[in-house]
Amino acid sequence: MNAPDGWKHQNAVPPTDTAEPDYFxxxxxxxxACPAHTPVPGYIRLIAQGRFSDAYMLNRQSNVFPGIxxxxxxxPCEPACRRDRVEDEPxxxxxxxxxxxxxxxxxxxxLPKKPAKTNGxxxxxxxxxxxxxxxxxxxxxxxxxxxxxERFGEPGGLMRxxxxxxxxxxxxxxxxxxxxxxMGVELKLNSPVSSMKALLDExxxxxxxxxxxxKGKELNLPGRDQSENIHIGIDWLESVAFEHTKAIGKxxxxxxxxxxxxxxxxxxxxxxxxxxxxxxxxxxxFFKASAWELEDAEAENxxxxxxxxxxxxxxxxxxxxxxxFETLEYVLDEKGxxxxxxxxxxxxxxxxxVVLAIGQDNAFPWIERDAGxxxxxxxxxxxxxxxxxxxxxxxxxxxxxxxxxKNIIWAVEHGHQAAISIHQYCQQKLVTTRLPNGVKxxxxxxxxxxxxxxxxxxxxxxxxxxxxxxxxxxxxxGTEVELGFTAEQAATEVERCLNCDMxxxxxxxxxxxxxxxxxxxxxxxxxxxxxxxxxxxxEALEIPASNTEQALYxxxxxxxxxxxxxxxxxxxxHCGLCAERCPTAAWDMQESEIIINHVEDMVxxxxx
Numbered sequence: 094m095n096a097p098d099g100w101k102h103q104n105a106v107p108p109t110d111t112a113e114p115d116y117f118x119x120x121x122x123x124x125x126a127c128p129a130h131t132p133v134p135g136y137i138r139l140i141a142q143g144r145f146s147d148a149y150m151l152n153r154q155s156n157v158f159p160g161i162x163x164x165x166x167x168x169p170c171e172p173a174c175r176r177d178r179v180e181d182e183p184x185x186x187x188x189x190x191x192x193x194x195x196x197x198x199x200x201x202x203x204l205p206k207k208p209a210k211t212n213g214x215x216x217x218x219x220x221x222x223x224x225x226x227x228x229x230x231x232x233x234x235x236x237x238x239x240x241x242x243e244r245f246g247e248p249g250g251l252m253r254x255x256x257x258x259x260x261x262x263x264x265x266x267x268x269x270x271x272x273x274x275x276m277g278v279e280l281k282l283n284s285p286v287s288s289m290k291a292l293l294d295e296x297x298x299x300x301x302x303x304x305x306x307x308k309g310k311e312l313n314l315p316g317r318d319q320s321e322n323i324h325i326g327i328d329w330l331e332s333v334a335f336e337h338t339k340a341i342g343k344x345x346x347x348x349x350x351x352x353x354x355x356x357x358x359x360x361x362x363x364x365x366x367x368x369x370x371x372x373x374x375x376x377x378x379f380f381k382a383s384a385w386e387l388e389d390a391e392a393e394n395x396x397x398x399x400x401x402x403x404x405x406x407x408x409x410x411x412x413x414x415x416x417x418f419e420t421l422e423y424v425l426d427e428k429g430x431x432x433x434x435x436x437x438x439x440x441x442x443x444x445x446x447v448v449l450a451i452g453q454d455n456a457f458p459w460i461e462r463d464a465g466x467x468x469x470x471x472x473x474x475x476x477x478x479x480x481x482x483x484x485x486x487x488x489x490x491x492x493x494x495x496x497x498x499k500n501i502i503w504a505v506e507h508g509h510q511a512a513i514s515i516h517q518y519c520q521q522k523l524v525t526t527r528l529p530n531g532v533k534x535x536x537x538x539x540x541x542x543x544x545x546x547x548x549x550x551x552x553x554x555x556x557x558x559x560x561x562x563x564x565x566x567x568x569x570x571g572t573e574v575e576l577g578f579t580a581e582q583a584a585t586e587v588e589r590c591l592n593c594d595m596x597x598x599x600x601x602x603x604x605x606x607x608x609x610x611x612x613x614x615x616x617x618x619x620x621x622x623x624x625x626x627x628x629x630x631x632e633a634l635e636i637p638a639s640n641t642e643q644a645l646y647x648x649x650x651x652x653x654x655x656x657x658x659x660x661x662x663x664x665x666x667h668c669g670l671c672a673e674r675c676p677t678a679a680w681d682m683q684e685s686e687i688i689i690n691h692v693e694d695m696v697x698x699x700x701x
Contacts, residue, residue, distance in 0.1 A: 104625075104626045105624035105625055105626065106624070106625070106626065106627050106630055106645070106647045107647070108647055108648060108649040108657075109644070109645075109646050109647050109648070111596075111598070111646075112532070114529070114530045114531050114532045114687060114688070115530070116532075116644060117532050117534075117594075117596055117685040117687065118130075118530075118532065118685075118687045119643070119644060119662075120593060120594075120596065120643075120644070120662050120685075121133070121134065121593045121594045121685070121687070122173040122174065122175050122593065122643075123170040123171070123173050123174050123184075123186060123593070124170070124594070124687065125173065126169045126170050126172070126173035127155075127156075127169060127170045127502065128169065128502050128503045128505070128506040129155040129156045129157075129502055129505050129506045129509065130155055130506075130687065130689045131152060131155045131156050131170070132151060132155070132594065132686070132687070133170055133186055133590075134590055134591075134592050134593055134594040134595070135151055135594060135686075136148040136149075136151045136152045136189075136190070136193060137184070137186075137189055137587050137590045138546060138547075138587075138590075138592070139151060139193070140189055140192055140193055140583065140587050141547065141584075141587040141588070145192070145193050145196040145197045145198070146193075146197040146198045146200050146203070148192075148193035148197075149193040149194055149197040149200060150200060150203055152190060152193060152194075154691075155505075155509075155689065156190075156502060156505055157223075157226070157227050157230055157269075157273075157505050157508075158223065158252075158269045158501070158505065159190050159191075159193060159194045159269075160191065160194035160195070160265045160268065160269050161252060161261060161265060161266060161269055161501070162187070162190060162501060162502060162505075163187060163188070163189075163190035163191025163192075163193070163194050163195075164187075164191055164260060164261050164265070164575065165252075165256050165260055165261050165501065166187050166190070166500070166501065166502055167352075167383060167500040167501075167502065168186065168187045168383070169502070170186045170187075171183040171184070171185075171186050171187065174186065175591060175593060175663070175664075176589060176590075176591060178663065178664055179616075179664075179666070180552075180554070182554065182555035183555070184555070184586065184589045184590050184591075185555055185556060185558075185578075185586050185589075188556075188558060188577075188578055188586070189578075189583065189586060189587065191577055191578075192577065192578055192583045194265075195577050201272070201275070204272055204275070204276070205233075205234030205276055206234065206276065207233065207234070207275075207276050207277030208234065208235070208236045208277075210236065211236045211237070211238050211277075212235065212236030212237060213236075213238075214236070214237050214238065214298045214299075214519045215237075215238045215240070215296070215297045215298050216228070216229075216232060216237050216238065216239045216240070216297060216298065216299050216300075216301065216515060216519075217240055217242065217292055217295070217297040217299075217300045217301070218239060218240065218241045218242065218300075218301045218303060219241075219242050219286050219292075219300065219301065219302050219303060219304055220241075220242070220243065220244075220250055220302070220303040220304035220305060220492075220494070221241045221242075221243035221245075221248035221249060221250055221270075221280065221282075222249065222250020222251060222252065222303050222304075222305050222492060222504065223250060223251075223252060223303075223492060223501045223504040223505055223508070224301075224303035224491035224492030224493075224494070224495075224504040224505070224507050224508045224511070225241055225250075225301060225303035225491075225492075225508070226241070226248075226270060226273050226508070227491075227504070227505045227507075227508025227509060227512070228301050228303070228491065228508045228511055228512045228515065229241060229273055229276070229278045230273045230276070230508075231508070231509060231512035231513075231516075231691055231692040231693070232512050232515065232516065232692060233273070233276040233277050233278050234276055234693075235516070235692065235693070235696050235699065237515075237516075237519070238277075238279075239277075239278045239279065240278075240279040240280075240281060240297075241278060241279065241280050241281065242281050242284045242285070242286050242292075243280065243281065243282050243283075243284060244283070244284065244285035244286075245282065245283070245335070246282050246283050246335070247282065247335075248270050248274075248280055248282065249266050249270060250303070250305055251305055251327075251493075251501075252266055252501065253266060253334060254327070254330060254331040254334050254335075255327055255330050255331070255334075255353060255356065256356065257330070257333070257334075257356050257359065257360050257363075257570060258334075258570050258571045258573075259359070259363065259566070259570055259571065259572055259573055259574050260356070260573070260574065260575075262571065262573050263571070285459075286459055287459050288459060288461065289459060289460040289461060289464045289466070289488075290461050290463075290464045293464070293487075293488075297487075298487065298519050299487045299488070299489065299515045299518055299519055300487060300488045300489070301488075301489045301490070301491065301511060301515065302474075302483075302488065302489070302490045302491070302494050303490075303491050303492045303494055303504070303508070304457075304494045305492060305493040305494055306453040306454060306455045306456075306493040306494070306497060306498045307327070307453070307455075307456055308453060308454040308455065308456040309325035309326055309327040309328055309449065309450075309452075309453055309454075310325075310449070310451045310452040310453065310454060311325070311449070312348060312403060312449050312451060314403060314404065314405050314406055315405045315406065316405055316406030316407065316408045317406055319406070319408040319411060320406065320408045320411060320412065320413040322342065322413040322445060322446045322447065323406060323413065323446075323447045323449065324446065324447070324448045324449065325448075325449050326347075326349070326353050326354065326357050326448050326449055326450030326451075327353060327450075327453060329357065329448055330353070330356060330357060330360065333360055333364070333570070338364070339364065340364050340365050341361050341364040341365055341366055341445075341446050342365075342366065342444070342445020342446040343365070343366060343367045343368065343445055344366070344367070344368045344443055344444045344445045344446075345358070345361045345366045345368070345369045345370070345444060345445065345446045345447070345448065346369075346370050346371075346372055346416055346442060346444040346446075346447045346448070347361070347369065347370070347371045347372065347447075347448050347450055348372050348403055348447060348448070348449050348450060348451055349371075349372075349373075349449065349450035349451040349452070350371060350373040350380040350381060350382050350387075350397070351380075351381040351382050351450060351451075351452070352381070352382050352383060352386050353450045353453075354371055354382065354448075354450035355371075355382050355386040355387065355389070355390045357448045357450050358371050358390050358395045358448075359389070359390055359393055359395070360570070361446075361448070362393055362395070362567055363566070363567050363569070363570050364570075366446075368396075369395045369396070370395070370396045370397075370398055370442065370444075371390065371395055371396070371397045371398065372398055372401050372403065372416075372418065372442075373397060373398065373399045373400070373401065374400070374401065374402045374403075374421070375399065375400070375423070375431070376399050376400065376423060376425075377397075377399055378429060379431075389574070392560075392563075393563065393566070398442075400420060400421045400422065400423070401418040401419070401420060401421070401440070401442075402418060402419045402421055402436075403416060403417075403418055404416075404417045404418060404419050404439065405417040406447065407441060413444065413445065413446065413447065414443065414444075415441050415442050415443040415444050416441070416442055416444060416447060417439060417440075417441050418439065418440050418441075418442060419436050419438070419439055420436070420437045420438045420439065420440055421434055421435065421436060421437065422434075422435045422437050423435075452498070453493070453498050454471075455471070455472075455473055455493065455494060455497060457472070457474065457494075460474070464485065465484070465485040465488075466483050466484055466485045466488060467483075467484040471497075473496070473497070474490060474495075476489075476490045476495045476496065478496070479510070479525070479527075480510070480511075480514040480524045480525060481495060481507060481510055481511040481514055482514055482518070482524055486518065487518065489511045489514055489515055490507075490511070491504065491507035491508050491510075491511040492504035492507050492508070495507055509691050509692075512691070512692045513527065513690070513691065513692055513695060516692050516695055516696070517695065527690065528690040528694055528695065529690075530687065530688055530689055530690060531687075531688035532685055532686065532687055532688065533685070533686040533688065534596065534598060534683040534684070534685055534686075535683060535684045535686070536681060536682075536683050537595060537682050537683060537684050538672075538681065538682065544595075544669055544682055545684075546592050546595055546682075546684075547588060547592070548592065548595070548667070548668050548669040548682070549668070550591075550615075550666055550668055551585075551588040551589055553585050553586075553588065553589055555586070555589065556578060556582040556583075556585055556586045558575050558576070558577075558578065559575075559576045559577075559578075559579065559582075560574050560575055560576060561573070561574050561576060591666055591667050592667050593667055594684055594685050594686075594687075595667045595669070595682050595683070595684055595685075596667070596682070596683050596684070596685045597660065597665065597667065597669075597671060597672065597680055597681075597682060598680070598681045598682070598683045599646070599648050599658055599660075599679060599680055600678075600679050600680075600681070601648045601649045601650070601651055601652070601658065601679070602652055603677045603678060603679035604648075604651050604652065604653075604658065604677065604679040605653065605676070605677055605679075606621060606651055606653050606654060606656070607676065608621070609674045609675060609676065610670075610671035610674055610675055610679075610680055612674075613670045613671065613674045614670065614671060615666065615668065615670065616636070616664045616665065616666055617634065617635040617636050618634065618636070618638075618660055618661040618662075618663075618664050618665050619634075619658065619659070619660050619671065620633055620634050620635065620658075620659055621651065621654075621656045621657065621658050621659075622656060622657065622659060623656055623657075624647075624650070624655075624656070624657050627645060630645060630647065630657075630659050631645060631661075633659065634659065634661055636661070636664070638661035638663060640661075640663040643661075643662050643663035644662050645659060645660070645661060645662070646658075646659060646660040646661075646662055647659050667682075669682045
């Protein structure tokens with residue numbers, strides 16, 4: 094940002110441009126961290142008001158699958174939640190998403206409808222996973238004829254094949270996919286695409302590839318090909334999902350410590366295993382699985398063993414007896430990085446079955462290398478990271494198929510962006526053209542000291558999700574373990590949200606520099622000081638603003654002394670006390686709505 098003309102103080106930070114959309118967007122840390130930019134505080138307030146259907150619809154605008162993601166999202170929003178800057182635990186954002194989904198009314202009449210007449214543009218979507226369904230969700234209401242090709246007999250992609258029913262019930266999955274199919278989307282099941290060239294010859298105006306990362310990684314060690322009781326994790330989960338596999342041995346080893354490994358170990362228990370061990374090569378700090386996934390597995394008595402590196406499958410006359418592991422020790426530096434690894438011995442651990450869950454790869458054997466698409470490193474297609482367009486202009490990618498394994502919410506955001514590009518391409522416009530994101534501010538004052546939101550700080554601790562008791566979990570695969578928040582839990586948890594989208598908006602010309610706001614601020618995030626460089630301003634606060642990833646607000650020159658008001662956005666509670674105390678209304682609480690554009694915003698008249 095350039096300093097305005099006449100800015101007198103050399104190297105001083107210029108006034109903050111709060112009209113820049115990403116300024117307030119970044120203040121709403123949860124929404125900023127969410128790949129799909131879900132307006133978290135907005136839907137939590139609607140839940141607090143008992144407006145579950147409204148909360149669901151607001152949520153659905155960005156993440157498309159509130160009921161699904163309210164159960165299985167990787168929750169990038171929660172580590173970003175500023176609640177954990179004032180206490181240990183963030184708001185249970187994911188759990189509250191589920192509250193809206195579980196308690197909503199029938200919302201089918203509020204969903205987009207299939208238009209009476211299509212626009213004649215035909216879109217082929219390969220793979221019935223979250224990315225393809227998001228593209229269809231965005232395009233079908235505007236007359237695009239979307240056809241999804243799925244190799245299995247049921248839609249959902251990894252949401253159906255890799256996430257067990259005890260975490261994601263089939264009813265919830267089918268309901269939210271059904272909302273999109275009811276928009277006039279054609280679904281062709283048991284219809285694998287075996288040739289990109291042949292599909293392109295069918296005359297589709299655009300093709301979207303959302304086939305995920307369907308190939309589980311192998312572990313080529315001695316003995317691998319000598320037993321049928323060694324399984325690839327994602328293939329095994331798929332076989333369980335379609336009821337081809339209904340049992341497993343009593344002693345099971347899971348190799349790997351990602352989220353797929355956690356699903357494999359918990360599924361093993363439900364198929365008859367008595368003793369399940371998850372084998373990790375490195376210490377716990379290096380695990381890829383989410384903390385709550387590990388907790389849920391250990392709550393079911395899964396043993397997680399660290400510092401064991403697989404060396405050999407122990408097989409006797411075709412019967413798997415166990416695995417040989419090297420035991421390891423590590424030396425870590427002060428930053429927690431491994432600086433030395435030492436083999437300390439070997440151990441054999443008995444087992445009847447081994448499930449390999451050490452990662453996934455992409456696989457595109459059906460895309461001919463002379464089909465006009467260029468491939469690069471790791472035999473991945475070259476895909477633009479903004480437009481999701483491949484080197485063949487009518488072919489687009491998204492989800493795990495675009496850049497490798499991530500998670501569902503990333504696939505949803507890829508789908509939104511790819512849908513914009515497909516729309517632009519089909520309308521013969523530049524796919525690089527995107528409307529700029531924006532921000533709207535709306536006053537929230539209802540009285541002299543009354544706001545349209547709950548602004549008092551609630552010191553309650555994060556609610557604990559109730560679970561089905563252990564004795565009842567393993568009777569069948571369809572018993573959902575998490576029961577959802579009770580009404581009391583939901584009512585308490587929504588009050589923990591700090592309403593970070595309710596911004597403290599400052600009008601410098603009205604300020605009389607009375608210090609009332611500085612005195613009353615409960616976290617000491619305000620002060621007035623001479624203009625200076627950013628490092629000096631950050632130290633000028635009573636509690637120095639040490640988080641440089643969060644913006645520091647700097648006002649224009651104050652009218653009486655030409656000092657500046659500064660605010661550390663990082664620790665602000667959005668409590669509104671500054672605005673309540675200010676005698677001249679220089680401070681105000683205003684709700685910020687971040688405008689993230691989708692296809693509907695690119696269609697003239699669609700958003701009106």
